[in-house]
Amino acid sequence: MTTKQLISEIKKKQSFLCIGLDVDLNKIPKHLLKEDDPIFAFNKAIIDATHHLCVAYKPNTAFYEAYGIKGWKALEKTIVYINENHPEIFTIADAKRGDIGNTSTMYAKAFFEDLSFDSVTVAPYMGKDSVEPFLAFKNKHTILLALTSNQGAFDFQTKEVHGKELYKQVLETSRTWENSENLMYVVGATKAEYLAEIRDIIPDSFLLVPGVGAQGGNLQDVCKYGMNANIGLLINSSRGIIYASNDEDFALMAAQKSKELQEQMAEVLSKQSW
Numbered sequence: 001m002t003t004k005q006l007i008s009e010i011k012k013k014q015s016f017l018c019i020g021l022d023v024d025l026n027k028i029p030k031h032l033l034k035e036d037d038p039i040f041a042f043n044k045a046i047i048d049a050t051h052h053l054c055v056a057y058k059p060n061t062a063f064y065e066a067y068g069i070k071g072w073k074a075l076e077k078t079i080v081y082i083n084e085n086h087p088e089i090f091t092i093a094d095a096k097r098g099d100i101g102n103t104s105t106m107y108a109k110a111f112f113e114d115l116s117f118d119s120v121t122v123a124p125y126m127g128k129d130s131v132e133p134f135l136a137f138k139n140k141h142t143i144l145l146a147l148t149s150n151q152g153a154f155d156f157q158t159k160e161v162h163g164k165e166l167y168k169q170v171l172e173t174s175r176t177w178e179n180s181e182n183l184m185y186v187v188g189a190t191k192a193e194y195l196a197e198i199r200d201i202i203p204d205s206f207l208l209v210p211g212v213g214a215q216g217g218n219l220q221d222v223c224k225y226g227m228n229a230n231i232g233l234l235i236n237s238s239r240g241i242i243y244a245s246n247d248e249d250f251a252l253m254a255a256q257k258s259k260e261l262q263e264q265m266a267e268v269l270s271k272q273s274w
């Protein structure tokens with residue numbers, strides 16, 4: 001999917017909500033455990049109930065890898081289901097990959113070609129030659145970790161190296177890489193106060209913003225400091241939506257939580273001049 005198509009979908013749905021599909025078999029409703037593939041059954045119900053309210057789904061691959069081959073198959077069925085039934089939805093493999101060049105190429109093939117995701121999250125720590133193999137894929141997006149939502153972000157990312165914070169160096173340097181127009185960045189909702197300075201460095205890039213909901217990030221603050229002329233934001237909530245109920249009504253409750261966020265986004269968008 002192109003960025004232009006993503007922006008047009010945001011305008012149409014009045015939503016820049018990304019729903020995280022982080023399926024934990026200990027948290028899903030008990031009745032689903034009788035299904036052949038409980039993970040897929042859960043995802044399908046959530047997708048059927050919420051696809052009109054969001055523009056992106058983000059399965060975090062850890063939640064699938066943890067269940068071995070069955071988990072990976074459930075991930076594959078989930079992405080096929082989204083791509084076949086809702087091709088307008090932007091898909092994110094939250095896999096946080098990155099390795100020496102030839103290995104990164106294989107990671108990129110796994111997520112972009114085999115699984116047909118629109119994007120994958122990538123760690124910048126190994127530098128240019130570990131990220132450029134992902135960037136080489138046309139109409140696919142590499143979402144680079146910049147300033148993450150967790151407390152550990154302060155261990156390295158905000159530390160100054162040669163007089164500049166590391167996350168700012170990631171933003172500035174990555175802009176010089178080949179095919180950098182295929183870059184998006186992860187910035188945690190819990191770090192909203194950094195967004196104005198981040199926008200000074202990368203005014204046009206899309207940001208994937210996790211941390212609203214269970215981690216306490218504030219949607220209004222993220223929009224105030226992080227939005228650009230093309231919206232430029234995908235705000236993710238995972239647990240706050242998919243575990244709104246662990247009973248028979250889980251999909252309905254997920255839709256209700258999604259609607260609450262979508263309505264707040266529509267309100268913000270109504271004040272935006274296009």
Ligand SMILES: O=c1ccn([C@@H]2O[C@H](COP(=O)(O)O)[C@@H](O)[C@H]2O)c(=O)[nH]1
Pocket residue numbers: 020022060094147148149150186187188210211212213214215236237238239240
């Ligand atoms: O900085 C980051 C990067 C990724 N994540 C991931 O996003 C979701 C957040 O889940 P919630 O349940 O809404 O807290 C999860 O998959 C994280 O691994 C992040 O939180 N922060």
